[in-house]
Amino acid sequence: MEITPEIKQRLEQLSNKYAAIGQDLVSYLDGLIYANPLNYWDYIEVEALLSLQKPKTDYPDEKIFIVYHQITELYFNLIIHEIDQICRNGKVISETGQDLGWNEKLSTDFFISRLKRCNMYFTTLTSSFDVMRFGMEKEQFTKFRMSLLSSSGFQTAAYRRIEIACTDLKYLVYEKERERLKDSDFHEQLDNVYWRRGAIVEETGQKALTLKDFEDKYLQEFHDFADTYQPMNLWKKFSSLSESDRKNPSLLKELRELDININVNWPLAHYKTAVHYLARGTGDEKGTGGTNWQKYLPPRFQRRIFYPELWNDQEKQDWGKKWVNEVLSDQIKTGSKI
Numbered sequence: 001m002e003i004t005p006e007i008k009q010r011l012e013q014l015s016n017k018y019a020a021i022g023q024d025l026v027s028y029l030d031g032l033i034y035a036n037p038l039n040y041w042d043y044i045e046v047e048a049l050l051s052l053q054k055p056k057t058d059y060p061d062e063k064i065f066i067v068y069h070q071i072t073e074l075y076f077n078l079i080i081h082e083i084d085q086i087c088r089n090g091k092v093i094s095e096t097g098q099d100l101g102w103n104e105k106l107s108t109d110f111f112i113s114r115l116k117r118c119n120m121y122f123t124t125l126t127s128s129f130d131v132m133r134f135g136m137e138k139e140q141f142t143k144f145r146m147s148l149l150s151s152s153g154f155q156t157a158a159y160r161r162i163e164i165a166c167t168d169l170k171y172l173v174y175e176k177e178r179e180r181l182k183d184s185d186f187h188e189q190l191d192n193v194y195w196r197r198g199a200i201v202e203e204t205g206q207k208a209l210t211l212k213d214f215e216d217k218y219l220q221e222f223h224d225f226a227d228t229y230q231p232m233n234l235w236k237k238f239s240s241l242s243e244s245d246r247k248n249p250s251l252l253k254e255l256r257e258l259d260i261n262i263n264v265n266w267p268l269a270h271y272k273t274a275v276h277y278l279a280r281g282t283g284d285e286k287g288t289g290g291t292n293w294q295k296y297l298p299p300r301f302q303r304r305i306f307y308p309e310l311w312n313d314q315e316k317q318d319w320g321k322k323w324v325n326e327v328l329s330d331q332i333k334t335g336s337k338i
């Protein structure tokens, strides 16, 4: 076999790559001789993936419910993956694919391009929520749901991690306490985060089991996560840019879109779905374990805004209003049966 200049060049690159980490190229070439070719099913772990759906009932539509939650978890995970890279200023990878660590400084182009990805993932999740809203028979849902109590999508830890990495916790404090705690330590702010007042049992005002279990499992982990991500969250990253970079229209557009995607559009698609399945028009429909979901889920009522400084007073005043009005008028039009 002829050793062409192309092959020689690749061998030199490989030799440099392994020399840099104190390894011997010949042993790795031996490894290539013995290794099986990679196939799709092993690489993607198809069998493992398709073994992860374990319905608790025989209702066929429960599978849709499980798969769609899993898809959402995967997207959430991709979003955290992108946010993490922004927080750490972007990876430097050598020509031979080696990880050379993190950049000293965050480039605005990198910031924008990764925010675009997060927005793309959130837009996909929002538009695909119809798979939940219209993709299951209501009769089946109401039955298999009873076998899942007290578990709820409320217990999605990834959603909380995204929030902690996106902005200062002072913006996520329960609205009535937001002003009082605006200068507190971020751990105290996390202890008063809005969702700890969600999943409250309507009749007793006590925390639902859904919330208690979630706090037992994750609250400490969220504090640890906040230790890592609060000092380098997306708002801190934006604030640390030069004045001219902070005026970059594309960057501002992506940050504002992220705020709307996470705090209005996705919550609204989700809320419409909850209304579709849970609202019966009697006004006392209960969420998981009898929660206060009607008062808690609409974006208009929580008024979570990651980047209040990027919105004018009117925009903040009207946060989520247009969309909530749409849902409410839908309810009226259809005699409260959406």
Ligand code: HEM
Residues within 6 Å of the ligand: 068, 069, 072, 073, 132, 133, 151, 152, 153, 154, 155, 156, 159, 195, 198, 199, 210, 267, 270, 273, 274, 277, 278, 286, 287, 288, 289, 291, 292, 293, 296, 297
């Ligand atoms: C038929 C589909 C769904 C219904 C009826 C529904 C219903 C609810 C309800 C009633 C709540 C309030 C807490 C409770 O009572 O459990 C809630 C919270 C939540 N659900 Fe869902 N959900 C659905 C699908 C999903 C999906 C696919 C996800 C994605 C992981 C999800 C994620 C969440 C999150 C993150 C919360 C907390 C929201 C917040 O804190 O603002 N849900 N859901």
